[in-house]
Amino acid sequence: MANVRACSLWSVSTPTEGWTTRCPYALRRRVLLPRFSRPPRPPRIPRTSRASRISRPPRISRIAALALALALAAPAAPAAAANPPDPPADVYKLLEDPAVTSVGQEPAHARPTPYADTAGALDGGSRSRWTASLDGAWKLHMSDRPEEVPKDFFTEGYDTSRSGWRSVSVPHTWQTDGLDHPVFRNIPTEMYPDAPPKVPHDVNPTGAYVKTFELPKSWEKRRTFLRFEGVTSGYLLWVNGSYAGYDQGGYTPAEFDISDRLHPGRNTVAVQVHRWGSGAHLEDYDQWRFSGIFRSVGLYSTPATYLRDIAVKTDLDARYRDARLTAEVEVAAKGPQRGTAERKVLGTLYDRRGRKVTTMSGTVDGGDGSTTLTADVADPAKWTDETPDLYTLVVRLADADGTVTHTTAQPVGFREIEIKDRQLLVNGKRILVKGVNRSETDPGTGRHATRERTTAPRPRTSPC
Template sequence: MRNKFIYQSPANGYPEWNNNPEIFQLNREQAHSYMMPFKSESEALKEVHSLSPYYQSLNGTWKFAFAETPSARIEHFYEVNYDSSRWADMPVPSNWQLQGYDYPQYTNVKYPWSVSEPELKAPYAPTKYNPVGSYIRSFTVPESWSGQPIFISFQGVESAFYIWVNGELVGYSEDTFTPAEFDLTPYLIEGENKLAVEVYRWCDASWLEDQDFWRLSGIFRDVYLYSVPPIYIADFFVRTNLDDHYRDAELMIDAKVVNYFNQQVGTLQLEMALFDQDNNLVQKKSLVIKEGLTETQDFQLSMPVSQPAKWSAEAPYLYTVVLSLQETDGHCLNRSVAGRDSVNLSLKMD
């Protein structure tokens, strides 16, 4: 199991969200392809991630407290014994400006704080008016996930946030419109777990968001837990190259396999299966992974595909690739949909 995160405050005396543009994450997982593990090939082909037994949504009603400035926020709300029963309810996902707090703001060439703090210069974040939303909810991990790594995924949070589980700081993230994921495995306990999130409307990275759009804040996309086997496919990249005659193709997949607990592992088999748009099997290809898999290793699979249907805007034919990690006796450790792939030079994902 990975060790818990040990926090060290920035050397310049400012918090991560202010005057620290080089700090945009703490203990956040590396970005990876969007995927979800499934138990069976038939489940994987449905491509409904919420139906996976390894998925648990955290959407719904959270407890919420609002402060107009960072200095006015409730600082220790993440502590296990903090009572938030009198807090307001907040639907997640949502923007707090659409739930009666703060105000939506539309601007283009002017920065949102140009009136309230006209003297402000990058990379300092606003402090005279920079609302902070504090979120709390609890969750229980399914018993069937016992002994497996467990992660949390925030699909979108504007603009910066800290996350605590059971009173311990797990990490920090900026990067509003891309997912942020954290490994919760070392922090979880049996029974009810407390999740606390502190969201800042603006941070030093907000200087990069001077585009033509509405400024809104909060946990505005899905939040969910997911679990993976102790040995699992952590990432992949799919490439499809046509020959010079645009007749046949080569399907290539780069896959990252993780041995989370660094346990002794026997011989494994990494398999990719290609299905047509009607979910009929086209062909399979496998690669033997010799015993002694280290904590993280990269592998490459490739197979020729004879006269595949070609993708175009007028006829968007898509194939589905399912990746599986198996033991030599056929027992499947991990199965994921590697997306729906078009046979051209680009990757198409649902």
Template sequence: MTDLAYLVDVSPGTGTLPPRAWPPASDAARLSLDGTWRFRLTPHAGADTDFAADGYDATAWGELRVPGHWVLQGHGAPAYTNVVYPFPLDPPFVPTENPTGDHLHTFDLPQDWPAGGDTVLRFDGVESCARVWLNGTELGEFKGSRLPHEFTVGPLLRERANVLAVRVHQWSSGSYLEDQDQWWLPGIFRDVTLLHRPAGAVRDHFVHASYDHERGEGTLRVDSEPAGRVLVPELGIDIAAGESATVAVEPWSAEQPRLYEGELVTSGERVRLRVGFRTVRVEDGLIKANGRPLLFKGVNRHEFHPETGRTLDLETMRADVLLMKRHNINAVRTSHYPPHPAFLDLCDELGLWVIDECDLETHGFVHVEWRGNPVADPRWTPALLDRAERMVERDKNHPSVVIWSLGNECGTGEGLTAMAAWIRDRDPSRPIHYEGDPSCADTDFYSRMYADHAEVEQIGRGTEEPLEDAESDARRRRLPFLQCEYAHAMGTGPGGLVEYQELFEKYPRLQGGFVWEWIDHGLAHPEYGCAYGGDFGEELHDGNFVCDGLLFPDRTPSPGLLDYKTVIQPVRMDGDGREGLVRVRNLYDFADLSHLEFTWSYEKDGVTVREGVLDVPAVPAGGSVEVRLPAPPRRDPDAETQWTLRARLAKDTAWAERGHLVAWAQLPVAWGMIPPIPGGRAPVRDGSRITLGSGVFDARTGALLAVGEVPVHGFGLDVWRAPTDNDNGMSWVTGASVAASWRALGLHRVQHRVEAVESSPDGLTVRTRVAPAAVDVALRVTYHWISNGIRLALRMDVEPEGDWQVPLPRLGIRLGLPAVYDRATWFGAGPGEAYPDTGAAAMLGIWSASVPELQTPYVRPQENGARAEVRWLELTDGTRPLLVDGGHFSFTARPWSTQELDAAAHRTDLVAGDTVWLHLDARHHGIGSESCGPGVLPDHRLKVRSERFSVQFSARDSGTPRRPA
């Protein structure tokens, strides 16, 4: 092989040791080689390897943090593509212009480094191809970026000034297997470690820990090379490796992650064992753990940090798991590669079901109708098998790993079949997942991405469209169903979560899903603050499609994550608030409710007037109970009253403190009444102004100019919103996005024509026609104003004209206020945003926020921040509040206009002006998840029809927020 031939060789590499279990804690010595290395970047994959020679002088080179990506440390730039490869599809060849990073690290062995035995050099992750030398001797090369590789190096080590040289290429034949919808980030991005291997050390071990749920017993066997003894003191186990012991145990599950500490002892090493007893199998058409069907409430998780890319420290990984647990998530799919192994340790410890996915995706071949797809080319099968083996061998001892996934979006082919066969032979205790083959020939699941609600219901009923091959169709219908990706969490949204969860809970075959995805991949950027595809000058990129997570890049939960927590909460509380009877349902798969404490509060117009403890017994998993609330206080006929029920942790856990909110519900008792305005005042015309009570209007246009002393401008009907990522998504049915249809119709530039401004003894009537240019559809809008001198009431009637073929983005009114009106208090849903098909986390109450706090910081600016079901709203400059009342409406308040929001590409483009734009909406179009999934469900589409919308305004000097009287 020539110096560069290995780049395009489809074999997995040379010189590495066979894969094995991730080295757990043991008493053998280890030395981290992480730190500051010398680094040189060249634009091509040169054949010159002089830098690897012993004694090479690299003092003129720069420095680089390892682990890390060189493109995030000032050397080159990252690039993002979703499906397309950023190089020609010419497998296995890669471009000559191939950024190549040469790394050098000099290290001494610790003084107490043991003599004898051997030493292994371990790389836990290098993208995309590495060639390695130690003290001038070449060790070999490898591919498989998110997988471990080891070399034996004992005879080459010296006490002082060891020189490790690593050449890393951005592109190699392995890149064809790693087209995984993420930033292309080359480098040594996971740990580099020296592991001493004393004579008799454990080369590999396999922990088999099954659970018999009928007997309550676990069976433990540990296969070890070489042989040794297995000790689990808590269970009284002391057996030889390879032998079995059956004892009474508590099983491991994601809800109750019981681990037993043990040791594997050989003549040369004591290896820590963390044993979780559980049995996972597909039977009766369902995936079951410990005999019970599972319902996955999961997320897809890429590894990501806005400053370090795929290099994550233990604290960040722990933060991810804690956030998942605190938001009721019980499962994670490691899309689309095995994670850092420490992440799986955390899943074992804190409790998450894991689909462990192989480092494999060839999605870009879809653009050439899968011609040349490596999965269907037998020359690539050894590389595919190597990836499967390295995943399984590394992660086989984690009880949290319950499913092996062959990869993602690879089409079909014999390579996948070979991988599945090898995995089944090596580890028959776990089922196998893969989504991309409709026949499910190699899998134990029928898995889909982004199937809409109607199709998911068909699958739940077993009435989905049949396959042409009857045998494959019959097999698929016997399999459990997973939505391995759904509810695309890009920008505002996702919508439709409630309806999906209702289906998952209704049909046993539907065993849940995994939201795409966990975190926005917005990289830190000096100009844009947070960058996405194209912000680094990439010629080929997929824009902000990389920002599609439930967390913002800084790991702040988005409204979507808060909604998801509520939608999947493991306790349901429903009933009739007027009767005071509550049904409490336990939706856990295993746990009873003894770990929770329940409370109630009785609220009047959003204010708690009584509260107490709700006595709920330890309802078993899947069970329910009815409990009675106390008698409510005497009812105020004008007040809105409700019960709020909460379930909180009764004691501290490993993932949250006592009092952490797990589930909640609100039960209405009585609706409040909006008192009508008594009598009516006649408007007074004074030149160019009309005064009606506290309202001042433009006599020519009828536009509202002031409410009391509060000036207003820009008043009028509003139908436009800055399209969300889901609005901009491509419809799988029509081939066009709803936002494109809005723009084509001209809804972003409607024009207003005043037809009449009419005064009467009862008030003021303004008639207008609102229409886009160049079309013959319109909205006839009539504003009816009345006032009692203090309160100013508007009734807006809207009648469509012409043949409307598209829904409206929104329907309401817009008005501008001075920028000093920067504090909002409202009685309605909150504290966060809500749209017709989102906002499950929004709780009815009295909330307060500054105008900046009302904005949701999506990486790409778009419609956001609507507060829904508002009964009353107060905006204030600190001295002169403006109050808005009128039943149920939605509001947004922004320091920039919708047009400015629409035009912005990054948050840094948005600069607060001298106006707070207040939007009061009767209705909004839903959100959906059409950025990659289904669009808005019919019930949440804003169809054009006759509408009536009423609100009331009043201004006063000062005082506490209140519902206007």
């Protein structure tokens, strides 16, 4: 295991050749430790010193804590996605405003992956000709504060071969790459004495990311969306030098319609990520603190009029035998190519062997709109944890002449979840729920939990 340097109160960093430990606190201590192990507690420091940032904050009442959580967690409606105003010169006006959790984003919705046809939809997965991953090599520059980020790094053609820039593999975290200090805290906030929603100004590690990609020719007359699965903490987004928006969701996916900022050929995405925003106060629980683009980033393409959202319900009858399938489908229209004619929404349910079970249809009167598809399904295979039988609902959008313009799919499990007589029932049967505390923390990748690591069988251990 690699050694690390410890910085005051639970702050550690992986040694990297040519890199000097920069402790964000007044007190500095350097101790060799195993990676991610708990460092010894520092000596008690008088509260009157500048190092009081690391001392234990006063307790607050549960009511006050709940009020704070509600204030910070309540999201504001996304600002208009078209052309958001430029970000404020003082980025803390965004980072310290709990009422602004997003700017320029798409409304929250399910993730209906666009497929080329029904066969592709039945194969499933997140890859198709209309999706592209931006995972992999990005350029990154780290600064101690937002004010020190390289000037105009987000513009097209900016030279990232300059001093201070390095290549990183996204998803990742700064701390596991040795670029910032991992901090482990439980009850005390790591930002004390800055009271919520304020965050430190003397130090707030900030990462400037740059990524270039080629826009496929087949995407040029369609809508293109950029999706971040998880970034901590608040971040600003530019595409080809044009400001596209802001997000402080952290663990919540965020999508931006970047169609009008793209051009044929090579395009540039730039992201400015800050370690601390007002929402970081909500992470005040027993875990390591990580920062960076820690989940996948990707693009997807749709026609100008497209299937935006699908909500599926499966209601079983009183005998838990037959079912009523309902799909609420939302259609959106954007850009000059959007049509105004009536559109048809077609739904087809397939079983796990790819056999057609039933069909449904509905209409949307031009532009934005929604429709509800319904069908009765006789004695479908029921979903339980022990028998996780899934069907596939393929949803297609067709124009006035019947040409299918958008195809997507949604897995469907027929089940009924109820609470009766103070018991939790699935399909009418009482169940017991057993859970584990499995946080997204990996000794090698930090908050970035790889699929291989997540699905790997765990060794049997003795009970605590």
